[in-house]
Amino acid sequence: MTQHTTQGGDVRLAGISKTYGSFTAVHPLDLTVPQGSFFALLGASGCGKTTTLRMIAGLEDATTGTISLGDGDITDLPPYRRPVNTVFQSYALFPHLDVTENIAFGLRRRGVKSVKKQVADMLDLVQLGDFASRRPHQLSGGQQQRVAVARALINHPQVLLLDEPLGALDLKLRRQMQLELKRIQTEVGITFIHVTHDQEEAMTMADTVAVMNGGRVEQLGAPADLYENPRTTFVANFLGTSNLIEAEIADVGTDLTVTAGGGTLRLPAGRCAAPAARGGRLLLGVRPEKISLTPAADADAIAAGRNRVTGRIAHSSFIGVSTQYVVESPAGKALQCYEQNVEHRAGLLPGAEVVLHWNPAHTFGLDAAQDTAAGVESVEDAA
Numbered sequence: 001m002t003q004h005t006t007q008g009g010d011v012r013l014a015g016i017s018k019t020y021g022s023f024t025a026v027h028p029l030d031l032t033v034p035q036g037s038f039f040a041l042l043g044a045s046g047c048g049k050t051t052t053l054r055m056i057a058g059l060e061d062a063t064t065g066t067i068s069l070g071d072g073d074i075t076d077l078p079p080y081r082r083p084v085n086t087v088f089q090s091y092a093l094f095p096h097l098d099v100t101e102n103i104a105f106g107l108r109r110r111g112v113k114s115v116k117k118q119v120a121d122m123l124d125l126v127q128l129g130d131f132a133s134r135r136p137h138q139l140s141g142g143q144q145q146r147v148a149v150a151r152a153l154i155n156h157p158q159v160l161l162l163d164e165p166l167g168a169l170d171l172k173l174r175r176q177m178q179l180e181l182k183r184i185q186t187e188v189g190i191t192f193i194h195v196t197h198d199q200e201e202a203m204t205m206a207d208t209v210a211v212m213n214g215g216r217v218e219q220l221g222a223p224a225d226l227y228e229n230p231r232t233t234f235v236a237n238f239l240g241t242s243n244l245i246e247a248e249i250a251d252v253g254t255d256l257t258v259t260a261g262g263g264t265l266r267l268p269a270g271r272c273a274a275p276a277a278r279g280g281r282l283l284l285g286v287r288p289e290k291i292s293l294t295p296a297a298d299a300d301a302i303a304a305g306r307n308r309v310t311g312r313i314a315h316s317s318f319i320g321v322s323t324q325y326v327v328e329s330p331a332g333k334a335l336q337c338y339e340q341n342v343e344h345r346a347g348l349l350p351g352a353e354v355v356l357h358w359n360p361a362h363t364f365g366l367d368a369a370q371d372t373a374a375g376v377e378s379v380e381d382a383a
Contacts, residue, residue, distance in 0.1 A: 027214075084161055249277065263310075
């Protein structure tokens with residue numbers, strides 16, 4: 001299927017911005033999406049990700065800047081002249097046409113007479129060969145979604161734009177479709193630019209993720225790099241959960257030594273995104289799954305050289321694959337720790353005195369001037 005991707009090139013946004021009156025939806029933005037990559041724009045609603053996608057599609061005019069595809073400037077091209085196709089959350093299938101005719105629609109509109117072979121190839125690609133003569137209302141949400149993808153891909157766009165394409169599906173189906181879309185993208189080899197507010201979705205599917213916040217890109221990188229090395233509190237909190245501990249720098253070397261809550265902790269200097277000067281303040285970060293929990297009575301068994309924080313279990317919740325503990329300590333009011341449920345742990349009940357401990361290499365540092373709650377999803381956000 002990759003023979004259709006010889007032309008094309010990277011999608012480049014240079015100084016692209018969008019303002020509506022006095023409101024800036026997207027601040028001037030430079031972004032390069034490599035040809036053939038699966039690229040995600042991730043952020044909460046209102047962060048500018050959909051506006052950015054719509055500017056690439058030509059559905060919104062950019063206020064400033066240029067959009068180019070390979071060597072061609074497409075900034076002023078109308079949507080129908082751009083070599084891009086968009087798949088929306090609503091799928092927008094034609095209810096009166098069967099699957100075959102829905103997929104063939106773009107070809108027929110361009111006057112292509114023999115569509116049979118191309119439609120058959122697309123049905124194969126999205127694994128819907130047995131559903132060719134069904135109408136959209138006879139299909140599940142996931143099947144409709146695949147028809148929408150096939151209808152877009154049959155036009156051989158150089159770029160496929162996906163706007164919250166899995167938003168209408170239930171959780172289990174969404175997970176299946178994430179893998180399905182990744183398979184299709186790998187098979188056809190064209191550039192996918194995918195807008196989503198779902199962190200897991202972006203991290204499962206994309207090679208590169210741009211985390212957007214307030215019309216700006218906070219951080220750009222491979223999913224694992226963003227997760228392991230967040231550069232801002234927003235990224236640390238928005239991608240998963242982070243414990244952020246306010247600390248003061250006591251010593252600077254290959255490792256930074258910091259004091260927090262009366263104790264001493266260490267982190268690699270290379271993992272610190274804050275100015276590192278003795279006496280300066282920083283936010284020390286560690287992911288809950290990197291932390292182990294040991295009853296205080298057994299503290300002697302903890303290996304030397306690990307970061308340690310003593311505290312008391314405030315509450316715990318069993319969620320099948322792991323147990324999540326919240327621990328109150330001088331270093332932080334509600335430190336979270338996720339322990340895999342490999343074996344039953346006696347004595348780890350609310351009120352128990354415990355030591356949280358982890359490898360200093362798993363610690364990162366952020367600028368203390370930032371809001372520690374930035375990027376934490378509220379109940380309203382999730383609704």
